[in-house]
Amino acid sequence: MTLVTIAQASAITGISAKMIRHYESIGLIAAPLRTENRYRHYSDSDLHDLGFIRRSRDLGFSFEDIRQLLSLWRDRGRSSAEVKAIALRHIAELDQKAAALAAMSRTLKRLAASCHGDDRPDCPILEALDPPFITETHTNP
Amino acid sequence: MTLVTIAQASAITGISAKMIRHYESIGLIAAPLRTENRYRHYSDSDLHDLGFIRRSRDLGFSFEDIRQLLSLWRDRGRSSAEVKAIALRHIAELDQKAAALAAMSRTLKRLAASCHGDDRPDCPILEALDPPFITETHTNP
DNA sequence: ATTGACCTTACCACAATGGGAGGGTGGTAT
DNA sequence: ATACCACCCTCCCATTGTGGTAAGGTCAAT
Numbered sequence: 499m500t501l502v503t504i505a506q507a508s509a510i511t512g513i514s515a516k517m518i519r520h521y522e523s524i525g526l527i528a529a530p531l532r533t534e535n536r537y538r539h540y541s542d543s544d545l546h547d548l549g550f551i552r553r554s555r556d557l558g559f560s561f562e563d564i565r566q567l568l569s570l571w572r573d574r575g576r577s578s579a580e581v582k583a584i585a586l587r588h589i590a591e592l593d594q595k596a597a598a599l600a601a602m603s604r605t606l607k608r609l610a611a612s613c614h615g616d617d618r619p620d621c622p623i624l625e626a627l628d629p630p631f632i633t634e635t636h637t638n639p
Numbered sequence: 640m641t642l643v644t645i646a647q648a649s650a651i652t653g654i655s656a657k658m659i660r661h662y663e664s665i666g667l668i669a670a671p672l673r674t675e676n677r678y679r680h681y682s683d684s685d686l687h688d689l690g691f692i693r694r695s696r697d698l699g700f701s702f703e704d705i706r707q708l709l710s711l712w713r714d715r716g717r718s719s720a721e722v723k724a725i726a727l728r729h730i731a732e733l734d735q736k737a738a739a740l741a742a743m744s745r746t747l748k749r750l751a752a753s754c755h756g757d758d759r760p761d762c763p764i765l766e767a768l769d770p771p772f773i774t775e776t777h778t779n780p
Numbered sequence: 781a782t783t784g785a786c787c788t789t790a791c792c793a794c795a796a797t798g799g800g801a802g803g804g805t806g807g808t809a810t
Numbered sequence: 811a812t813a814c815c816a817c818c819c820t821c822c823c824a825t826t827g828t829g830g831t832a833a834g835g836t837c838a839a840t
Contacts, residue, residue, distance in 0.1 A: 504787075505786070519789095536789095537788080
């Protein structure tokens with residue numbers, strides 16, 4: 499069993515030492531072994547978990563999702579349906595966020611296209627941000 | 640000049656009273672009039688700015704961008720090029736984020752499609768998150 | 781014995797938003 | 811008058827994921 503320091507674990511997994519400690523503090527990973535001088539030392543199993551977390555993060559999973567995924571990974575009796583359900587929900591969130599961003603981008607592109615972008619002050623972008631009318635909209639009369 | 644309370648301003652602009660106070664605290668909007676009892680009262684001009692902020696926020700602009708956009712809106716001698724530059728930079732950021740999300744979604748969809756999602760434990764999603772090998776990658780020998 | 785590279789904990793910060801505590805104000809209903 | 815309710819106020823804390831910084835301990839080599 500190889501043991502590495504936190505800086506080495508960071509270099510191997512691509513997760514900053516700062517974040518590794520943070521993952522430990524929120525209970526996402528188990529507390530690693532400590533040498534007499536209180537230095538953390540990570541085992542292969544620890545490194546596996548960190549790598550798992552790294553890949554999950556790269557796919558945009560939240561810590562809460564990662565917690566569940568790690569737990570399922572460890573559970574030999576898991577059903578793949580549980581994993582898939584987490585993934586599908588996350589996919590839906592990703593698609594929703596991407597669609598929202600794309601909608602903003604589309605709107606802005608249309609506005610930017612109609613903005614001449616020279617020294618003159620008139621600009622359809624600002625006009626679009628300008629509220630058209632502030633009437634006394636009594637929502638509660 | 641109509642003056643409305645913060646709750647009315649919130650109803651009109653769709654920005655929570657909480658956020659309106661926050662915008663004031665960070666200097667995004669000017670401090671509104673106060674009545675003797677320290678209650679905030681918003682003028683049409685204040686409401687305009689809040690509406691402007693609301694629309695900018697809906698397009699995903701950061702507070703810093705909004706600060707500049709508002710300042711340009713007020714500046715009669717602005718050049719539309721300045722506004723367009725902010726918009727184009729923001730569009731690039733939006734597209735980049737959307738592309739990143741879409742890439743995650745694509746990867747996950749591929750994995751989810753190959754996961755049978757039943758009671759059996761084997762799952763390509765978990766396999767993808769599983770680091771393939773933890774060799775002793777001595778980055779610093 | 782000093783330097784420099786590592787490690788430790790413990791704070792603070794970000795963007796944008798919400799929640800809640802604890803207290804003041806004002807109008808209305810009894 | 812008094813109780814009640816709706817509104818307002820200021821503070822503080824939480825979120826998510828990441829980074830910074832400070833102040834100190836440890837260790838190997840010079």
